[in-house]
């Protein structure tokens with residue numbers, strides 16, 4: 001993408017001591033730049049006592065079991081249609097790879113700010129270590145990054161964003177060398193997540209009634225997967241003594257195909273928007289992945305699967321760390337559109353107009369910067 005487009009839309013900044021003394025202060029005095037009390041108060045969260053529904057749980061072992069596969073696939077499908085989210089158990093991901101990733105991420109965030117800033121985000125760029133800001137301001141010219149110190153609101157989080165696939169696209173300047181095992185951990189984890197996504201897509205195709213290879217090709221291309229695109233976010237949400245005044249991650253939908261989220265701890269914080277507008281808090285199951293449908297899969301499925309808004313609120317006393325992999329559906333040609341097979345099979349009208357992928361990325365980022373949803377603008381009247 002043209003750097004000029006990024007400048008307009010990318011709202012990432014270096015974390016500096018100037019923004020907030022000691023980054024995310026452990027005091028009840030929250031710096032003004034984080035305060036979004038109105039936004040938090042205006043939202044309604046589904047209470048514990050009311051949480052009669054749980055986020056659906058899908059079991060990979062059952063998907064793979066010939067006796068149970070059909071009913072588990074139906075469960076997977078209904079989770080993607082109704083919630084756009086589920087927790088995945090018995091996923092079969094190499095435990096050692098997961099552990100190395102968790103250890104590296106935890107060590108990285110425990111480093112002093114100066115060390116983390118060795119891979120700091122650069123002005124107008126997306127990759128690297130930094131934090132998100134929000135609001136009308138574009139990044140300012142001061143050397144520290146900065147954003148507009150007055151009007152932009154900061155998310156209560158620090159994060160490392162990296163393009164992880166294809167391998168040739170990696171910009172190693174942003175890949176930490178501290179802790180020393182981090183790069184290997186990212187590399188191994190990235191490969192594991194691509195194969196997990198590929199496995200899941202096979203079952204999603206079965207549920208959607210399309211050829212497995214057609215859906216997989218949208219993510220991985222026709223050949224050995226060398227066309228795939230994958231991005232990773234490693235997020236750390238420090239505890240906040242006034243969690244009712246700040247937001248850990250601004251409400252958004254994920255642009256890409258499929259998102260695979262790993263919790264490093266059991267701290268809750270992720271909330272999923274339900275049809276009635278209320279926020280549903282996810283209770284992470286130990287060892288499970290939280291999987292969600294991104295905008296591109298919503299389009300491919302012709303709106304059968306839903307890309308649902310979510311956000312993060314920090315916890316009052318406990319830090320939360322997550323590793324998030326975005327497996328994109330950008331392979332196989334330059335256009336994003338509903339899978340043709342879906343339209344032919346059921347006499348379905350297309351629910352989205354097709355769009356060039358580059359235009360899509362630009363539109364997504366621009367809308368995100370403005371707090372609007374780009375996917376909605378692609379809807380056809382038959383929705």
Ligand SMILES: O=C(O)CCC(=O)C(=O)O
Pocket residue numbers: 233235249254261269270310311312322324
């Ligand atoms: O850390 C989380 O729980 C959510 C992160 C997320 O939504 C994202 O990276 O898009």
Ligand SMILES: [Fe+2]
Pocket residue numbers: 252253254310
């Ligand atoms: Fe997200």
